[in-house]
Amino acid sequence: MKTILNLFVALFIPLIAMSQTQPNYDESKVPALHLPDPFVSEKGKQIRSVEDWEKVRRPEIFRLFESEVYGQLPKDFDAISFEVVKENANPFPEAADLEEVNITVSRNGKSHTLRINFFLPKFQKGPFPVILLINYLPTYPDGKLVDEAFWPVRELIQRGFATASFHAETVAPDDAKTFQNGIISTLYPEQIEKKDGLKAFGAWGWAAMRAMDYFEQHPRIDAKRSVLVGHSRTGKTALWTSANDPRWAITYANESGCGGAALSKRKYGETVEAINNRFPHWFADNFRKYNGKEETLPLDQHLLPGLIAPRAVYYSSARGDQWADPKGEYLGIQLGSRIAAEIYGKKAVFEKSFEELNGPVHHESVGYHIREGKHDLTWEDWRIFLEFVSNNL
Ligand code: GCU
Numbered sequence: 497m498k499t500i501l502n503l504f505v506a507l508f509i510p511l512i513a514m515s516q517t518q519p520n521y522d523e524s525k526v527p528a529l530h531l532p533d534p535f536v537s538e539k540g541k542q543i544r545s546v547e548d549w550e551k552v553r554r555p556e557i558f559r560l561f562e563s564e565v566y567g568q569l570p571k572d573f574d575a576i577s578f579e580v581v582k583e584n585a586n587p588f589p590e591a592a593d594l595e596e597v598n599i600t601v602s603r604n605g606k607s608h609t610l611r612i613n614f615f616l617p618k619f620q621k622g623p624f625p626v627i628l629l630i631n632y633l634p635t636y637p638d639g640k641l642v643d644e645a646f647w648p649v650r651e652l653i654q655r656g657f658a659t660a661s662f663h664a665e666t667v668a669p670d671d672a673k674t675f676q677n678g679i680i681s682t683l684y685p686e687q688i689e690k691k692d693g694l695k696a697f698g699a700w701g702w703a704a705m706r707a708m709d710y711f712e713q714h715p716r717i718d719a720k721r722s723v724l725v726g727h728s729r730t731g732k733t734a735l736w737t738s739a740n741d742p743r744w745a746i747t748y749a750n751e752s753g754c755g756g757a758a759l760s761k762r763k764y765g766e767t768v769e770a771i772n773n774r775f776p777h778w779f780a781d782n783f784r785k786y787n788g789k790e791e792t793l794p795l796d797q798h799l800l801p802g803l804i805a806p807r808a809v810y811y812s813s814a815r816g817d818q819w820a821d822p823k824g825e826y827l828g829i830q831l832g833s834r835i836a837a838e839i840y841g842k843k844a845v846f847e848k849s850f851e852e853l854n855g856p857v858h859h860e861s862v863g864y865h866i867r868e869g870k871h872d873l874t875w876e877d878w879r880i881f882l883e884f885v886s887n888n889l
Contacts, residue, residue, distance in 0.1 A: 534802055546840065566695070570687065615652075625656070627657050627659045629659070630664060634663060672777045693780065701734075704724060724737060735801075744804075749809075752811070753821060760796055762827075765819045766821070800832060801829060802836075808889075810864070811864050830846040863881075
């Protein structure tokens with residue numbers, strides 16, 4: 497009896513587990529989509545005007561994302577101060593001024609300091625438009641400030657941008673066990689027990705907002721012309737940040753996939769269950785209710801660009817990045833851009849289907865491109881995105 501039981505455990509349990517975790521890459525197995533209508537309120541009211549959108553429907557959708565997906569992003573604190581320090585060598589002394597800025601924020605008698613690395617075009621006064629990249633990689637060894645393959649500072653400076661970045665771990669480590677060892681336990685401990693409490697994405701977004709606080713008071717920066725950029729997990733972060741903070745003129749999410757650009761209900765590539773199991777520190781605990789039950793989600797990611805509209809939103813995908821579901825990402829912006837088009841009157845209608853795409857689609861305030869190759873933020877992505885920026889900033 498015992499042997500039979502052991503045999504069953506050895507053979508079937510892994511099979512059952514595998515059938516649950518194998519990602520689907522077969523378009524014919526994507527379920528029929530029943531997506532919530534952005535233009536009908538929870539009480540059934542038709543939403544057509546900017547006023548109804550901003551007073552009724554947008555707040556409903558925002559609250560759903562906050563409680564069911566990302567968790568809260570607290571905005572209050574007692575004091576903020578900025579200190580420019582000189583710790584590392586400037587990698588571009590001929591082209592850029594470097595400011596290594598410690599941003600110290602205090603709340604309820606406790607404080608936390610995060611660091612941004614900030615480059616401004618040299619020998620010019622400005623004010624410059626500014627691009628902030630959220631970097632999820634740990635701080636580089638030996639004081640290296642920039643990996644140009646990922647953050648092309650020299651190119652950005654040459655094009656007249658100021659540009660900054662910070663490492664996510666300086667606010668909340670990207671680790672399920674230690675992510676609270678930053679602003680969460682120090683500044684916002686009351687968030688820890690909440691089912692919709694602050695998690696890593698919210699914490700990284702909070703840091704982007706503090707960087708924006710710095711830009712706003714900087715005499716050489718035109719903070720109204722600001723761009724927030726994130727790749728993959730920080731692409732998801734950038735979208736949620738911009739939904740919370742209207743100060744970003746353009747928001748760019750590169751290959752942000754599940755929980756970012758891509759529709760969850762398609763269950764293609766990474767699923768809600770897969771992401772919550774591997775990265776339990778990214779999203780609100782409530783998001784786990786939808787593990788394996790995406791059809792019961794009261795929202796989907798096509799509603800997210802609407803929280804940013806009429807400010808500009810840009811998505812990009814890579815054909816080799818099926819885990820992030822390129823078609824689901826395209827549908828996210830194609831459907832999501834309806835708010836920019838129908839509520840705010842932007843020229844933002846994506847006419848082509850995903851299968852018909854034959855180049856970047858750059859509209860007024862929304863854009864998309866897909867490139868060949870694998871999951872990465874490459875110079876090709878930046879170059880195409882910067883064309884969109886020059887028409888929308
Ligand atoms: C993993 C994760 C994705 C995430 C990616 C990244 O692949 O499953 O959701 O976007 O890491 O951040 O690179």
